[in-house]
Amino acid sequence: MHRQSQLFLPTERQPPADAEAVSHKLMVRAGLIRQIGSGIWSWLPAGWRVHQKAAQIVREEMDRIGAQEVMMPVLVPAELWKRTGRYESEELFKLKDRKGADLVLSMTNEETVTTHAAQIVRSYRDLPFSLYHIQVKERDEPRPRAGVLRTREFIMKDSYSFDRDQAGMEASYEAHARAYDRIFDRCGLEWYAVESDVGMMGGVGAHEYMAPCAAGENEVALAPGYAANVEVASAEPQPVPPLPDRIQGELHTPGASTIEALAEALDVHPGCLLKAFPVVTESRGLILVMVRGDHRVNDVKLQNALRERFRPAHDDELAEHGLVGGYMGPKDGVELILDAAIAPGRYVVGANRPDHHVVIDVPEGERLDVRTVVEGDTVNGHPIRIEPAIEVGNIFKLGTRYSEPLNATYLDENGQERHIWMGCYGIGPARIVAAAIEQYADEHGITWPRALAPWDVHVVALGKEAELKAAEALAEEVEAAGLAVLLDDRPLRPGEKFADAELLGCPLRLTVGRRALESGRAEAQIRRGRVDHEGGVPLRGGGSAVRELWESLP
RNA sequence: CGGGGAGUGGCGCAGUCUGGUAGCGCACCCGGCUGGGGGCCGGGCGGUCGCAGGUUCAAAUCCUGUCUCCCCGACCA
Numbered sequence: 062m063h064r065q066s067q068l069f070l071p072t073e074r075q076p077p078a079d080a081e082a083v084s085h086k087l088m089v090r091a092g093l094i095r096q097i098g099s100g101i102w103s104w105l106p107a108g109w110r111v112h113q114k115a116a117q118i119v120r121e122e123m124d125r126i127g128a129q130e131v132m133m134p135v136l137v138p139a140e141l142w143k144r145t146g147r148y149e150s151e152e153l154f155k156l157k158d159r160k161g162a163d164l165v166l167s168m169t170n171e172e173t174v175t176t177h178a179a180q181i182v183r184s185y186r187d188l189p190f191s192l193y194h195i196q197v198k199e200r201d202e203p204r205p206r207a208g209v210l211r212t213r214e215f216i217m218k219d220s221y222s223f224d225r226d227q228a229g230m231e232a233s234y235e236a237h238a239r240a241y242d243r244i245f246d247r248c249g250l251e252w253y254a255v256e257s258d259v260g261m262m263g264g265v266g267a268h269e270y271m272a273p274c275a276a277g278e279n280e281v282a283l284a285p286g287y288a289a290n291v292e293v294a295s296a297e298p299q300p301v302p303p304l305p306d307r308i309q310g311e312l313h314t315p316g317a318s319t320i321e322a323l324a325e326a327l328d329v330h331p332g333c334l335l336k337a338f339p340v341v342t343e344s345r346g347l348i349l350v351m352v353r354g355d356h357r358v359n360d361v362k363l364q365n366a367l368r369e370r371f372r373p374a375h376d377d378e379l380a381e382h383g384l385v386g387g388y389m390g391p392k393d394g395v396e397l398i399l400d401a402a403i404a405p406g407r408y409v410v411g412a413n414r415p416d417h418h419v420v421i422d423v424p425e426g427e428r429l430d431v432r433t434v435v436e437g438d439t440v441n442g443h444p445i446r447i448e449p450a451i452e453v454g455n456i457f458k459l460g461t462r463y464s465e466p467l468n469a470t471y472l473d474e475n476g477q478e479r480h481i482w483m484g485c486y487g488i489g490p491a492r493i494v495a496a497a498i499e500q501y502a503d504e505h506g507i508t509w510p511r512a513l514a515p516w517d518v519h520v521v522a523l524g525k526e527a528e529l530k531a532a533e534a535l536a537e538e539v540e541a542a543g544l545a546v547l548l549d550d551r552p553l554r555p556g557e558k559f560a561d562a563e564l565l566g567c568p569l570r571l572t573v574g575r576r577a578l579e580s581g582r583a584e585a586q587i588r589r590g591r592v593d594h595e596g597g598v599p600l601r602g603g604g605s606a607v608r609e610l611w612e613s614l615p
Numbered sequence: 616c617g618g619g620g621a622g623u624g625g626c627g628c629a630g631u632c633u634g635g636u637a638g639c640g641c642a643c644c645c646g647g648c649u650g651g652g653g654g655c656c657g658g659g660c661g662g663u664c665g666c667a668g669g670u671u672c673a674a675a676u677c678c679u680g681u682c683u684c685c686c687c688g689a690c691c692a
Binding site for chain 1: 616620621625626627628641642649650651652653654683684685686687688689690691692
C-alpha cells in the first residue's frame with residue numbers, strides 16, 4: 062500500500078503553459094513525469110509504475126513467443142554504424158571518448174545485435190531465435206514534442222528475429238504480429254495495424270501499430286477491411302466533372318500560376334487541371350510528374366515508385382528544358398509520369414510559356430500511383446476516412462539488410478554459407494501510456510485502462526481519525542485480495558482529494574468518510590464515466606467484493 | 616533548418632512600449648474557524664527578473680550578443 066502523504070506525487074492544478082497535447086498536460090498535472098530538457102523527461106513514481114506495467118505486458122508477450130530478453134548497451138563504437146552505412150544519420154548522437162575514438166548512442170540496435178549473431182551463429186542448427194531488450198534509445202530528434210510522445214531519449218522494446226531463410230523470417234514476423242495484437246489488446250488501447258513505408262530498406266514489408274488519438278503525428282487512411290498510413294495508402298479517386306466544352310485550345314491565363322487561381326479564373330473544378338511536379342533523379346534526370354489538380358504528390362509513394370531518391374528540380378534545370386514555373390505542362394523531350402488517378406479525358410495543363418495554359422487529352426506516359434489519398438476516396442467501394450494516430454509499435458522485415466554488411470552468416474545443411482534473415486520489431490511503452498491517456502481522458506483527468514493504472518484502487522479517507530483508521534483497514538483488505546492500493550491519507554478537504562483522484566485516474570475509487578462509518582459501506586466510484594457503484598462495498602470483509610468489481614472494469 | 620512565441624518565487628501570470636530599485640492568484644509555513652467536490656480570516660517565508668556585455672546617476676524595462684524552452688512546417692531507422 063502506498064500512502065499519498067508520503068508519495069512523491071506532485072499534482073498540479075494548472076497544466077504547464079506550453080503544453081498542447083492532452084496527454085502532455087495530464088501527465089504533468091497528475092505528477093507522472095517532469096521535464097528536464099527539450100524532449101528529455103524523468104518519470105516520477107506514479108508514472109514509472111504505469112510505464113513498468115506497459116513494459117511488463119510487452120515482456121510477457123515477447124517471452125510467450127519464445128523471444129529471449131537481453132540487455133545491450135546504449136554506447137557503442139561508431140565502427141559498426143559506419144559499416145552499415147547508418148553513421149551519417151542526422152538523428153544519431155555521436156561522440157568521442159578521451160582517446161578520440163568515435164562512439165554513438167544507439168537509436169536502435171541492429172548493428173549490435175547482428176554483430177553478436179555474427180559472432181555466435183555458426184550453423185543452421187543455431188537458428189532461428191529472437192532476442193529483445195527494453196532499453197533506452199537516444200535520437201537527436203529535430204523537433205521533440207507533445208510531452209512523452211516524441212522525445213530524444215526514450216525507452217523502447219526492440220526485438221530482432223534471426224532465421225535461416227525468408228520463410229523463417231515470415232514466420233517470425235507473423236509470431237511478432239500476433240504478440241503485438243495481444244500486447245495492445247491487453248493494454249486496453251484502441252489500435253489497428255496499418256501498412257507502412259518500407260522505404261529504402263528492401264521493400265519486403267512492414268506494419269505499424271497505430272493508436273488513434275488527437276495528438277497523433279501520423280495520418281491513417283481507414284475503410285472497412287483497409288488501414289494504411291497515408292504515406293503509402295492507395296485508393297480509388299473520386300471522379301471530377303468533365304472539363305466544360307467551352308474551354309478549348311490555348312488559354313490566356315495571366316497571373317493564374319497556381320491551381321487555385323487557375324480553377325477560379327476558369328471557373329472549373331481543380332480536378333479538371335493537371336498539376337506538374339518536376340523532379341530530378343540520378344538515373345533519369347528531369348522527370349515531370351503530373352497529378353490531378355485537386356491531388357497532391359506523395360513523396361514517399363513517389364520515391365518508392367521511382368525506386369530511387371529524387372529532389373525537386375531547380376529553376377535552371379526547368380529553364381534548360383523549356384519549362385516555365387507556374388505554367389508547366391508536358392513537353393517533348395521531358396520524361397513524363399502520370400498519376401494513376403488521372404482518368405482519360407481533356408485537362409488543362411501549363412503551355413510552357415508564361416501566362417498561358419492549354420487544353421490537352423491525357424498524354425501518353427508512364428502510369429504510377431504517386432498521389433496522396435484524400436478523405437472520400439474509396440477502397441472496395443467504401444469511402445475512406447483519415448484520422449490522426451500515434452505509432453505505438455512497428456514490425457519490419459529486414460531480410461539481409463544488416464546481416465550482409467556485418468557478415469552474419471551460417472552454414473546450411475549443404476555446407477553452403479548463407480546470410481541470416483532478420484526482422485526487427487519495436488514498441489514504445491511511453492507511447493502506449495500517452496495513447497491510453499489521449500484515448501480515454503475526460504474533463505477531470507486520466508481514466509486508465511485497468512491494465513495500466515498506477516494503482517488498481519484509490520482509497521480516499523475523508524476525516525482524520527476514525528475514517529482514516531477504517532480506510533486503512535479497508536485498504537489492507539483490498540491489498541490482501543491482490544490489488545495495488547493507493548491510500549489518500551492526506552489531511553485535505555474532500556474536494557481536493559477527489560480532484561486529485563480523478564486527475565490520477567485509478568480505475569476504482571473507494572471513499573471512506575462519515576457516511577461510510579455510519580452505513581458500514583464505502584462508496585465506490587468507477588473512474589471511467591464517473592459511475593457510482595450501487596451500494597458501494599463493505600467496509601469490513603470487502604476485499605473480494607472490491608476484487609470482483611475491479612475485475613469487471615475495462 | 617524556415618516561420619512564430621516565451622524565459623520574472625514551486626505553478627500560472629502582470630509589470631517591459633513610456634528606465635526610478637518587483638507585484639498578483641494558487642501553492643507553501645504559522646495560528647484560528649471550517650469539514651463530503653479545490654472553503655474562510657489573520658500573520659509569514661520565498662525572486663541575482665535565463666546568461667554575458669553595454670548605455671545610464673539609475674535597467675526586469677533600452678542596446679548588442681548568447682543560451683534555453685514551446686508551437687507550426689521541414690525532418691523522423
